[in-house]
Amino acid sequence: MVDYSALELLNGVDYSILESTTSTNDYLTTLPFSKDIKVCIAREQTAGKGQYQRIWLSKKDSSVLLSLRYPFPTKIALNGLSLAMGLSVIDVLERAYHLDHLKLKWPNDIYFKDQKLAGILIENSVQNDQQSVVIGLGLNHQLGTDFECDTPWTDLSNICPTLPNLVDLHEKIINNFLKSCQRFEQHGFSTFKAQWHQHDYLLGKQLELNYQDQKIIGTANGVNEHGALIIKTNNAVIEAY
Template identity: 35%
Template sequence: MSKSGDGAADGATPLAPKLKQLIRLLGDGRFHSGTELAQSLGISRSAVWKYQQALTDAGVDLLAVSGKGYRLNQPLQLLQEGQILEHLTQDASALLRRIEIHDRIQSTNGRLLELARESGESGVVCLAEQQTAGRGRRGRKWISPFGHNVYLSILWRFQGGPTVLSGLSLAMGVAVVRALRALGVEEVGLKWPNDIYWRQRKLAGILIEVGGESGGPCHAVMGLGLNVFMPGRDAAEIDQAWVDLHRILADGAHGMRNRLTAELLNHLLPALAEFESRTLAYWLAEWRSYDCMLQRPVCVFLGEQRFSGEAAGIDDQGLLLLRQADGEIRAFASGEVSLRQS
């Protein structure tokens, strides 16, 4: 299994090796003196100061205190392929072709869509410390601070055409909930069609992009953005109720990004491999058990139109059901609409 993610992809911007080494030294969130850092890095004290500026430019919050030295405002754990592979199950390892880990990239989904056009690979995972042009559903910007969250995409190929992938985002949502529950995160729910919630606040989002011939074969790129820790300045840009694992687990999330990534892959890779044979029907009952909008007042937006009512779950094709005030139940497909809680 090979790793390629050192910045060769279009739109990828690798960090200088010394800068990454500095981040790893400071990753524990403790104070380190300038002398200690200079010795560890094999550079001068003045060079340490220059790297401090480079960290700030990269979006990493660094605190410098006279007499104490330097520390990160919040600890962080850089992604490492070895640590991720260490926590993979045999089933997931067998399905994984390779991992790319980028320091900074425009979009992990964009990188794998590019790869899908260039090669016939399947089972490729793309991860990034930061996305500079991360996207959510319907073209929304995905806030992507450096080194704190999970930005993960998987390229998978299917024998059938795109129509066989109807409801794939629902299955992927179930897989993410399974992974989080395996790590002790309770009270996780799903908001149709592709958001992961915790106590009615958004924890993660899924974006699936499909390409290929109408009659098959086809490919799908499954993208996941999951909040591990959201720094304050980045949180200010989010226009909806949100939460991160740092708040859910009472500060216990900083050192778990590699293990978390592995656990996500332990559930997502088998779900992708099984989806075409099992189809959506296999996932429906479990998805419904996690439905956090069921019987809540919601608004559905279809272009310029707005429909109000009560969320009535999903039908057997994965369509959203809305019970309107007159009792009529209307169904909506995920590609057409946006769902919001009233």
């Protein structure tokens, strides 16, 4: 059993450790609306959530499964926030654990080479002048050889020279999330854009997507100042949110 009693978060942020839950995002979104920052960590998720109603698969004590609830004023546009949070995770993995070959697949997945390592899901609710934004992260730590998933995947045990301590990893990621949220609130996505360019998984790749009820085929050409994906087609440049 993982012992989180030594966890130290910036500014004494309140956190909950759950033995098991449907998803950490669900836990925080069902709490009463509040301007307080709150963190939830789970040893196990029974119905982990991914983007576009997909399921996030994991095993008990084998992944980083956490969510951060952060209050943003309603005047703050959240475009690009999932990209900024993905970069926040990569920053920790590169600086603290000396990983490279990490890429971000717009809008919310972290890849090691061509294998998925982590994903981010953002949900928010609005009340008066405040947004209660929940930022969820699933990061594969040590899933084991018996783990089955249709998507090509990897975990830190396969790519790190020394496997990070799970509690230390949670602490570093959460504290960097808090710093990145403050930076995003002050400056938006624009200050993250250069870093995104260095880690852009889709850059230069051919894409096919549905856009305004039409099938679009084009080439990914980075993101704009607000985190929208730029796609060049034969006769247009499209910015997709």
